[in-house]
Amino acid sequence: MGYIIKGEKHDWELVIGLEVHAQVISKAKLFSGSSTDFGGGPNTQVSFIDAGMPGMLPVLNGHAVEQAVKTGLGLKAKINRRSVFARKNYFYADMPQGYQISQYDQPIVGEGTLVLDMPDGSTREIGIERLHLEQDAGKSIHDLHPHKSYIDLNRSGIPLMEIVSKPDIRTPEEVGIYLKKLRSILRYLGTCDGNMEEGSMRCDANVSVRPVGSTELRTRCEIKNVNSVRFVMQAIEYEARRQVDCYESGGTVDQETRLYDSHKGETRSMRSKEFAHDYRYFPDPDLLPIEFDEAFVARLRDALPELPDDKLTRFIKDFGLTAYDAGVLVAEKESAVYFEEVAKGRDPKLAANWVITNLFGVLNKRGIEIGDSPVSAKDLGRLIELISDNTISSRMAKEVFEAMVETGKAPDAIVEERGMKQITDTGAIDAAVDKIIAENADKVAQYKSGKVQMLGWFVGQVMKATQGKANPAMCSDALKKKLDA
Amino acid sequence: MTQLTSFTIAEAREKLAKKEFTALELTDAHLAAMERAKDLNAFITMTGDLARERARESDKRLAAGHGGALEGIPLGIKDLFCTEGVLTTAASHILDGFKPRYESTVSQKLRDAGSVMLGKLNLDEFAMGSANITSYYGPVKNPWKAKGRNVELVPGGSSGGSASSVAAHLVMGATGTDTGGSIRQPAAFCGIVGVKPTYGRCSRWGVVAFASSLDQAGPMTRTVRDAAIMLRAMSGYDPKDSTSAQLEVPDFEAALAKGVKGLRIGIPKEYRPAGLSPELAALWDKGVEWLKAAGATPVEISLPHTKSALPTYYIVAPAEASSNLARYDGVRFGLRVEGKSLDDMYAKTRAAGFGAEVRRRIMIGTYVLSAGYYDAYYLKAQKVRALINQDFTDAFEKVDAILTPTAPTPAFGIGEKSDDPIAMYLNDVFTVPASLAGIPGASVPAGLSADGLPLGLQVLTRRWDEETLFRVCQVLEDAAQFPLLPAV
Amino acid sequence: MSLDKATVRRIATLSRIEVADADLEVVAGQLSGILNWIEQLKEVDTTNVAPMTGGTDLKLQWRPDVVNDGDKMEQVLANAPDGHDGFFGVPKVVE
């Protein structure tokens, strides 16, 4: 029980359910053949169907069905082999039909589970209530004209999966972990790119509070469309405080939709109560039920990629990684794929260390994704080989890595160019050792008198003499042999 | 030239092929007739220039010997079908100036078959009505008049312009749409043939929607054969309509000659309510006799939920309509009445753009779907609809076709019944059950009332069995010897 | 079922159809008349009856994920009462 809001009268806890709208990765829209590409000119990706012209009819994109079922399987959820599209009726400027085609009491995916990996290494299960398919609305642009809004229907009809959690979430931190985990699963599955900034993943949060110890569900407020994980967490913190203050001052909380203002850091009521919603859902008579057989589901199940939870387990088991390292590596599918390529046939722990510490360090500093990494997995893997076979020392490896980042060159080329190859030739090392011993009789005497820690100094001198290229372990062995003789 | 408007489609097809006249001559004759009969108000838009242009193209194809199934045949298109570049109104003020940039699948198919569109036909606003008196463009008149009375009669609805223009020989055939009887009832009122095929036979793509689970396009013609020819051209799978059937379209015309020998014809006892006029009851009996004489066996059947069909329809259809008509909001096409805010603009546009009956049905539909009422009204209606469907399924275990009257009365005067919605709704009492079940139905003119007005008999068959439908209709037509021209 | 004026106003608002206050009474009367007539359905026993939701028992066909539509801004906007620069214009929406 991590998150408690102190009130005058009670300690309060948060009850949160999330509704995530995830844009299905598809070429064409849910019910028409227009493109789903991001960023086209206004109303250029609009068919007569998307524009709600008279007599137009929806025809279902089968790929969207597959994507929804895949996602349901990824959430270990019940797949409903018969589901129904319903019309959600309301008027809105950017909703041309006057209704949204969605699913209501018979969604394509039923109950499932999402496992949260908590920072302390524990896990927590959050229930998934349902996943349904629906179409997106268009976009209203308010700042192009002093007293008009402009409507662009490019998004109208884009396929969305609405993924609804049970009210199992208790802290803003869990919200963040939930969203990141969900995004990770969707990306692994290839069903949604999870880009919150471009709007391909949007989150509504249903928030209520209750006194600690109580099991009631109080009136909830829905916070709409917050476009980053951080803002969702902030909005919830604000909203929770607001509701607690409301109750504590003897007031009640109205069920309503609220908007988060990220500039002011507060939520505010969104729609006037005059138009109390009554969506008048009913089965869409233009569409028959979605039906498929078990073989269809089995085919998708068989083709499912390894998902983060399974990958994590395998990384720990097969590679001997710590749960923490494995967790970091599997969080993004691209990282996991990169790591596996680096680790393949090499020392996995060393590989994990290099990917997490060195590579991620560079990516973070530059603010780029692993897909844009200046160092390829192949090159980093080769660097690890060079370390493992003593071609270069770990210290030199850092220098080589920096050069790889800067120049994009392969490690062998850099080692070659800069003459960084480690000296592993005993003759050369012995010569250097003899020279140092001959020039430092006083230090030799100190060593022989029992100051064995002087060995480090001698190693340092040999390294210096070889411009750092000598293999330190071999230097140390050679020195010991001569000094102890 | 007048005799050029007297042919049936089948006859004109022959004569065009034999070059007895040209498609352009045929089109011009009909355009002239339209001009003379403007008083019927059957057309919202006449497309004479376009028609002559297309007729010339038909003549070229006919000359080259590769005319389509309806090459050069002048047709009217109900103004519920979107026609590319041609005003499409649904007889509503709210579609003011709307020229779609697309062509409905059915009108495209008819065009592809070589037919020539003469214009867009009047109808009840958004196909909501049974008398063609709710059109923003004014009521349509029936070319028939009662003997000795100079009262203008309604043509029925909603495909009133279609029925009237076909009966008056302004077009050789017309498209209609039938949601609860809108092809069959006006066909009966105007003494023509009207066929509502199985739901899913004709694509709904590009047809302004009224009630999606019921709307179905069909042909309206002067003969059964013409209907068979036209329906074949209109039908077929359309990947753009999810409720369109992926089935081979039969050669309906080929079925006509097969007769009814050995068929069992169901006579539903529930279609003989106390108030049924004696002349209709007598005509119905006559129809049974004709079929019997042709070798069919009449069987008394029961369709126990018949009584509930009309109230069921008046929940289902307005509910779907309330949602289908939400897109008429003044933003992307048609009428806009400015307002203080977006919602104000919506409310003003829709109040000004929709007529009283449409507004009434939208509000009823909104109400029956609204929170707290859905189960009691909409869900209940869907369950009763299932029972009505089951009635037919059970009946078709025993019989191959069902024979009933099409409408409870002949055409009535314009202005009658207009202040009582429910009296108006009762026009569809015999046609609505088949609409709810999605089965095919047709009306064939079978006789005249005592004062000389057309009366129709309705034939219903199993889903996808339009061939049997046409066989029965053909026998009735042959026996009835119905006068093809209104006695003016 | 007799509708009161407040209910009619709510339905009118949901339907986005302006009804003048002076007309509420009349509209309430008309709608109530129809609803009363519809009420007869209550007498039908529908225990254990599955609702019939559509007009057909066909199976839903799926479309392949292919882009073959759109890219027709001019046609889409051709009938707009207030089209500007590729957009549909509406009275300003404030949120």
Ligand SMILES: [Mg+2]
């Ligand atoms: Mg939602």
Ligand SMILES: [Zn+2]
């Ligand atoms: Zn949603």
